[in-house]
Each structure stands twice: as C-alpha cells, then as structure tokens.
Amino acid sequence: MKAISIGVLCxxxxxxxxxxxxxxxxVTVYRLLVNVDYLPGFKGLAIPAWMExxxxxxxxxxVCVAADYAxxxxxxxxxxRSHALxxxxxxxxxxxxxxPTTILSDQAPTPLMxxxxxxxxxxxxxAGYGVIVGWWLSAPKEEQ
Numbered sequence: 001m002k003a004i005s006i007g008v009l010c011x012x013x014x015x016x017x018x019x020x021x022x023x024x025x026x027v028t029v030y031r032l033l034v035n036v037d038y039l040p041g042f043k044g045l046a047i048p049a050w051m052e053x054x055x056x057x058x059x060x061x062x063v064c065v066a067a068d069y070a071x072x073x074x075x076x077x078x079x080x081r082s083h084a085l086x087x088x089x090x091x092x093x094x095x096x097x098x099x100p101t102t103i104l105s106d107q108a109p110t111p112l113m114x115x116x117x118x119x120x121x122x123x124x125x126x127a128g129y130g131v132i133v134g135w136w137l138s139a140p141k142e143e144q
C-alpha cells in the first residue's frame with residue numbers, strides 16, 4: 001500500500017512540475033510525459049488529458065512497486081541514502097531511454113532530440129522523482 005501511495009503522490013508531483021515547466025517556459029516536457037500515441041492500441045485515439053495523466057500515474061505506481069521490491073530485497077544498497085541515490089540514477093537512465101520516444105510521436109508538439117532544455121528538465125524531474133521515491137520507500141517504520 002505504501003508503494004502505491006508514494007507512486008500516486010510522486011507521480012502527481014512530477015506531472016505538476018513538468019506541467020509548470022511547459023506552461024512557463026514552452027519546453028514541451030509535460031507533453032512528452034503523458035504522450036502515449038506511439039504505443040500499439042493508442043495510435044490515432046483522441047485520449048482526454050485526465051486519462052493521459054491517469055496512465056502516467058499507473059506507470060508511476062508500477063515503478064514504485066518495483067522499487068519497493070528492490071528495496072525489500074536489498075538490491076538498492078544497505079542505507080536509506082544509497083537507496084535514494086541509486087534509484088535516482090536508475091530513474092535518470094529510464095528517463096534517458098524514454099526521451100527518444102518523442103521521435104515516434106504523431107502528436108505535436110513534443111521536444112526535438114537536440115532540445116537541451118527539454119533534456120535537462122526531463123532528466124532533472126526523473127532524478128528528483130527517483131531520489132524522493134527511493135528515500136520515502138526506505139523510510140524506517142517509525143517514520144511512516
């Protein structure tokens with residue numbers, strides 16, 4: 001239950017953060033976050049914004065459940081700090097692997113592959129998400 005709650009909360013914070021970045025800078029990182037038009041079964045569908053965000057939250061919960069499993073099995077290191085830092089790095093890698101999906105999108109606008117501002121905001125958001133998730137998931141019972 002803790003992983004699900006953290007997934008919804010952190011996924012919501014990340015989505016809101018990227019929405020604000022897109023709204024105030026014009027860098028289309030929120031569109032990239034919620035974009036699913038390149039996935040089989042979604043191409044050509046008019047998906048409402050709330051459903052796109054809901055799909056993002058489903059992914060966030062799945063990521064947190066996997067991170068919780070890794071935490072419980074000692075795969076992220078011996079300390080709370082190591083959990084947070086290692087999961088932050090894992091999320092940077094995941095973010096770097098996901099960014100190129102912008103090429104597959106038919107929806108406009110998504111960032112170009114050479115958009116350094118988009119890369120920076122995207123990886124910063126993923127790193128922050130990973131560190132916070134790793135920290136919260138490894139909290140001792142008395143802090144929960």
